[in-house]
Amino acid sequence: MGLQATLKASWLVGALSLFVYRPNLLTICLALFFSLLAFLTTRGRDLIVVLALSLAFLLYFLVDQKALDRQANQPEKKRQSYTILAYPDERTTNSQGRVAGIGRLKSSGERVYYYYQAKDPEDLARFRSLAGPTLMTGQGDLTPMMSATNFYQFDFKEFAKTKRITHQVRLQEVDLRSNQAASWFDRLNAQFHHWHAILSDHAKALPNPVRNYALALLLGSKDQTLYDDNPKIQELGLIHLFSLSGFHVAFLITVIRWLGRLVGLYQELTLAIMALCLIGFYWLTACPPILVRAVIAGESRIFAQAFNRRFASIQIWSWSLLLTLVVHPQILLTLGGQLSFFLTLALAILPDYWPTWQKGLFLSVLTFPLIVAQQYTWNLWQSLANLIAIPVFSLVILPVVLVAFFGQVVPGLVTIANWLVTMFDQAVYWLGNLPGQIVIGALPWPILLVLGFAPWFLLGAEKTGRRWVVSTWLFAFLTGFSLVHFPRTGEFTTFDIGQGDAALLREPYNKSVTLIDTGGKVSFQKTGFSGQEATENKPYEKQSWPKNQEGQARTVIVPYLHAHGISRINTLSLSHQDQDHLGDARVILTTFQVDQVLLPAGMAGQPAFLKKIQPYLGKARVVSVTDQIQPANLPLRVLHPFQPGIGENEDSIALGGRVGPLVLFTAGDLDQAGEKKILAKYPDFRPNLVKFGHHGSKTATNPAVMAEWQPTYGLISAGRKNRYGHPNQEVLEIATRQKMIVYDTRRQGMLRYVYENHKKGHFQVKSTNDLTNSKTTN
Numbered sequence: 134m135g136l137q138a139t140l141k142a143s144w145l146v147g148a149l150s151l152f153v154y155r156p157n158l159l160t161i162c163l164a165l166f167f168s169l170l171a172f173l174t175t176r177g178r179d180l181i182v183v184l185a186l187s188l189a190f191l192l193y194f195l196v197d198q199k200a201l202d203r204q205a206n207q208p209e210k211k212r213q214s215y216t217i218l219a220y221p222d223e224r225t226t227n228s229q230g231r232v233a234g235i236g237r238l239k240s241s242g243e244r245v246y247y248y249y250q251a252k253d254p255e256d257l258a259r260f261r262s263l264a265g266p267t268l269m270t271g272q273g274d275l276t277p278m279m280s281a282t283n284f285y286q287f288d289f290k291e292f293a294k295t296k297r298i299t300h301q302v303r304l305q306e307v308d309l310r311s312n313q314a315a316s317w318f319d320r321l322n323a324q325f326h327h328w329h330a331i332l333s334d335h336a337k338a339l340p341n342p343v344r345n346y347a348l349a350l351l352l353g354s355k356d357q358t359l360y361d362d363n364p365k366i367q368e369l370g371l372i373h374l375f376s377l378s379g380f381h382v383a384f385l386i387t388v389i390r391w392l393g394r395l396v397g398l399y400q401e402l403t404l405a406i407m408a409l410c411l412i413g414f415y416w417l418t419a420c421p422p423i424l425v426r427a428v429i430a431g432e433s434r435i436f437a438q439a440f441n442r443r444f445a446s447i448q449i450w451s452w453s454l455l456l457t458l459v460v461h462p463q464i465l466l467t468l469g470g471q472l473s474f475f476l477t478l479a480l481a482i483l484p485d486y487w488p489t490w491q492k493g494l495f496l497s498v499l500t501f502p503l504i505v506a507q508q509y510t511w512n513l514w515q516s517l518a519n520l521i522a523i524p525v526f527s528l529v530i531l532p533v534v535l536v537a538f539f540g541q542v543v544p545g546l547v548t549i550a551n552w553l554v555t556m557f558d559q560a561v562y563w564l565g566n567l568p569g570q571i572v573i574g575a576l577p578w579p580i581l582l583v584l585g586f587a588p589w590f591l592l593g594a595e596k597t598g599r600r601w602v603v604s605t606w607l608f609a610f611l612t613g614f615s616l617v618h619f620p621r622t623g624e625f626t627t628f629d630i631g632q633g634d635a636a637l638l639r640e641p642y643n644k645s646v647t648l649i650d651t652g653g654k655v656s657f658q659k660t661g662f663s664g665q666e667a668t669e670n671k672p673y674e675k676q677s678w679p680k681n682q683e684g685q686a687r688t689v690i691v692p693y694l695h696a697h698g699i700s701r702i703n704t705l706s707l708s709h710q711d712q713d714h715l716g717d718a719r720v721i722l723t724t725f726q727v728d729q730v731l732l733p734a735g736m737a738g739q740p741a742f743l744k745k746i747q748p749y750l751g752k753a754r755v756v757s758v759t760d761q762i763q764p765a766n767l768p769l770r771v772l773h774p775f776q777p778g779i780g781e782n783e784d785s786i787a788l789g790g791r792v793g794p795l796v797l798f799t800a801g802d803l804d805q806a807g808e809k810k811i812l813a814k815y816p817d818f819r820p821n822l823v824k825f826g827h828h829g830s831k832t833a834t835n836p837a838v839m840a841e842w843q844p845t846y847g848l849i850s851a852g853r854k855n856r857y858g859h860p861n862q863e864v865l866e867i868a869t870r871q872k873m874i875v876y877d878t879r880r881q882g883m884l885r886y887v888y889e890n891h892k893k894g895h896f897q898v899k900s901t902n903d904l905t906n907s908k909t910t911n
Contacts, residue, residue, distance in 0.1 A: 136448055138179035141171040143451035145183070146190045146458060147465055153194040154463050159578040190458065197462055204243060205299040210275040215302055216240070217247050217269045218312055220323070222330040222354070222419060230257050235298065236269065245275070246293070246301040259309055264330070266312040266323045273304035282629045282882030282899050283689045285575060285696040295463040325416045339537060342558045343551040347538045349375040350531060353418035363558055365565025369518040370504060374526050376469050379427040379477060384531055385414060386431060404439045408432060422461040423469045426477070429453040446481035450474075471503050482592060493520045495588065502584040505573045509695035513569035518561070530557055574617030574698035583609040618643060618698040625792045625886045627824065628652065628693070629878040629899065630685040632852030632859070633713035636799065636824065638768060638792065639697065641890055645766055647704040649788065649799060653716015654684040686717030691724055699725070703766050705753070706731040708801025709785040710741035719749045727753040728766070733786050734759050735778025758786065760814075772811050772818070773803060787811060789818060793888025795846070799824035805835035812838050822886065824848040829860020836867045848884055849877040853905055879905050
């Protein structure tokens with residue numbers, strides 16, 4: 134099969150994998166496009182080979198997907214006994230007694246996430262002392278993974294499926310015993326896991342940030358704290374440097390070749406050592422999917438050199454993609470896989486005479502639609518950051534991390550190495566803080582296709598053709614940008630953030646953006662444990678705030694606002710001082726430009742404000758409100774409080790006003806007495822859309838007021854399996870008597886009322902299935 138036919142076959146097979154595992158309009162178009170490209174431009178024997186190869190892979194994908202569907206459709210099983218094979222390097226524990234990891238069910242071999250809450254410190258110590266493969270046996274519940282319950286939220290269920298994981302087991306009691314591997318392969322696999330765990334513990338003895346760098350760069354044990362400690366790594370698109378890939382394989386091969394020459398080994402012996410070391414490196418780093426391509430490409434080049442053969446870079450890339458899809462059929466559904474294959478293909482095709490800056494700019498344009506499709510933002514400094522970081526990584530950072538990792542016994546060596554890594558880490562943070570972060574939004578998929586394909590036509594095009602390509606790209610981008618940032622519709626959206634409150638009111642064309650409360654994490658300390666898990670503070674921020682004290686604002690509210698092109702919030706209204714209403718205000722204030730923050734009068738002097746809000750205000754102005762103070766650029770009217778801080782929940786801000794064709798009432802945790810006072814003071818106010826107060830608590834919904842208002846719709850924001858029993862049955866009965874249509878975040882996830890000016894609007898829910906049937910909580 135010729136070079137071009139091999140490339141087309143790999144493109145087509147890759148598109149078929151996307152279509153089979155994630156069928157939608159985008160993947161259907163990709164599959165059709167590459168099918169037509171292959172069949173219309175390939176002739177003779179090559180066409181037969183391409184057709185046979187594509188059909189073989191298609192059959193393989195369909196069979197695999199059917200097996201995965203059967204696994205995913207297993208019903209929930211409660212209070213049954215399970216035995217799970219677990220390795221120490223795939224398990225984590227924290228100081229609150231939580232044990233979590235990935236293991237295999239001994240009964241079926243299915244990979245699952247498992248969770249266990251230790252009863253006391255001695256119980257937790259059992260897990261921390263385990264050094265080898267362990268059989269965990271105990272009673273538990275096997276439940277399917279839950280899909281994302283908010284629009285534009287990262288879907289962990291779909292991500293887990295790319296790892297062939299569809300279920301989780303929550304164990305109540307656990308018996309631990311060592312597993313005796315039966316076959317030589319199992320023993321070898323267990324040994325590599327054991328070595329990986331030992332090396333990970335060795336790396337964890339280093340100070341930060343060199344500890345996080347060693348775990349990511351040497352062992353593939355990248356922890357989320359790497360990005361928590363320095364979020365600019367993600368924002369500047371430097372993730373690929375911290376993912377085991379061709380960069381690390383090339384470094385490993387270079388080191389082995391240099392050592393071979395240093396000790397005078399024959400070239401053939403050096404090549405054999407390289408081949409074995411690549412396989413060992415892949416196994417020792419716990420076989421990450423993203424590393425398969427790099428190992429296959431490295432082995433191909435070693436084979437070519439050993440047998441005096443020449444393989445074109447494009448040919449190696451094509452066979453690497455095909456073989457990777459055999460091992461990990463869903464690799465192209467992950468951002469890491471997309472970036473890895475996209476960038477390496479571009480590097481194989483780009484002309485050698487292009488200067489480095491031009492190649493870097495081209496690669497940034499190529500990755501733009503991939504990153505924006507998942508993160509909705511783009512940093513203008515990304516190209517510069519990569520141009521600087523890539524050579525610094527290869528010449529300085531990776532060698533320094535190696536020296537720190539292996540030289541811990543040498544006094545002062547780790548300190549110097551950590552200082553050098555800190556300087557690099559701080560430079561990344563400084564560059565990422567420069568103005569240049571742009572919120573692009575969730576561009577329509579046809580726009581993303583144009584942005585993804587257009588740059589390839591620059592290669593080989595004449596001057597006039599290049600102008601057309603650039604013009605097409607810019608036109609598509611500006612069209613998509615305008616559609617996102619100036620939408621014709623407005624919305625009132627209630628976020629599903631668990632046991633808390635957060636809602637968005639956005640007027641058509643983004644005329645004004647109002648966020649009502651932010652949610653927050655309410656912690657309940659485990660008896661017998663130390664409470665807060667030790668975490669590293671972000672080293673370059675004046676105000677530190679451990680990530681484990683945050684609620685879901687960063688993973689739910691922030692991506693939703695970014696997806697709608699929102700970088701500026703006109704009004705942040707914090708109804709009162711409870712943690713589940715303002716606990717994540719810091720996230721919002723430090724992520725978005727906020728014009729004004731509304732507080733109930735009297736709250737500005739309270740500890741909750743002074744600790745959780747004031748340090749992060751920036752340029753936002755604070756407006757203390759009563760119903761006599763109506764802030765500018767607020768599309769709703771303040772109905773409560775009537776005077777500064779009377780008592781608990783009496784100072785809660787209540788807002789009311791028109792949202793498209795409906796009249797809305799939302800009141801935080803206002804109680805029944807407060808609702809009655811609003812009815813008395815505003816007798817003509819008649820809302821037909823009510824967001825129930827206090828998550829549906831019976832203390833917050835006055836039946837007499839509801840009977841007078843007779844609202845048509847009711848919204849409830851509460852957490853699944855919450856310990857308070859919200860919403861209360863009495864509240865639901867009140868809604869039934871009033872013949873209200875009730876939407877509930879527990880059952881339906883995110884709730885959206887979408888409207889266009891004062892025309893008829895409609896409700897949208899994230900899930901049409903009852904989410905309370907799942908045992909997964911939020």
